[in-house]
Amino acid sequence: MGTKRQSITMLENENEVSKDAAACVGSVKGLKENWQQWSDKHQKYQKHNPFSHDTKPSVLVPQRGQDDYGRPLQGSMTEQRGKDACTHISREVQELCEVIRNIGDPGQKDGNGREEEIITVEFGKLFERYVTISNKLVGILLRARKQGLVDFEGEMLWQGKDNHVVITLLQ
Structure with missing residues (x-):
C-alpha cells in the first residue's frame, strides 16, 4: 500500500495525536479541579454572605415583636x-x-x-x-x-x- 517511509510517518503522526489527546485530557482534568476548588471556595463564601439564600445564621436573629428587633447585636x-x-x-x-x-x-x-x-x-x-x-x-x-x-x-x-x-x- 504505501512505502515504509509513509508507514513510519503515519506512526509518528499517531503518536503526536495521542500525546496531544493526553495533554488535552490532562488539561480538562486540571480545569475540572480548578473549577471544583473555585466552587468550594464560593460555597464557603456564600455561607457567610448575609444576602445569600445559603446563609445559615450563626447567631439567633431577633424576630418582629421581640425587644431586640431592629437593634444591633449587644457588644458589637x-x-x-x-x-x-x-x-x-x-x-x-x-x-x-x-x-x-x-x-x-x-x-x-x-x-x-x-x-x-x-x-x-x-x-x-x-x-x-x-x-x-x-x-x-x-x-x-x-x-x-x-x-x-x-x-x-x-x-x-x-x-x-x-x-x-x-x-x-x-x-
Whole structure:
C-alpha cells in the first residue's frame, strides 16, 4: 500500500495525536479541579454572605415583636458606634441650648396659674450666631424639639423665609 517511509510517518503522526489527546485530557482534568476548588471556595463564601439564600445564621436573629428587633447585636461595633453618635448629638443639643440661653431674650410665660421665665430667640438671629459653630442647626433644633427642650412653630425652618420664627427654650 504505501512505502515504509509513509508507514513510519503515519506512526509518528499517531503518536503526536495521542500525546496531544493526553495533554488535552490532562488539561480538562486540571480545569475540572480548578473549577471544583473555585466552587468550594464560593460555597464557603456564600455561607457567610448575609444576602445569600445559603446563609445559615450563626447567631439567633431577633424576630418582629421581640425587644431586640431592629437593634444591633449587644457588644458589637455597630452598637458602640450608635452609642457614640447618640452621645455626640446630645452634646450638640446641649450646646445649642446654651447658645440660646446666651443670645436669647428672657421673658415671662403664664403657665397654669404661675409665672415662668422663658428664653426666646428668632431663628434668623440664632442662625447667624450658630452657623459658625455648626452647619446642621435645623437638624439639631428638630432633635431638641423631639426631646422637649425647645419649641417653635412649623415642621421645618428655612433660612430667610423663617428668620422671624420664634424659638422658645423650654428647659
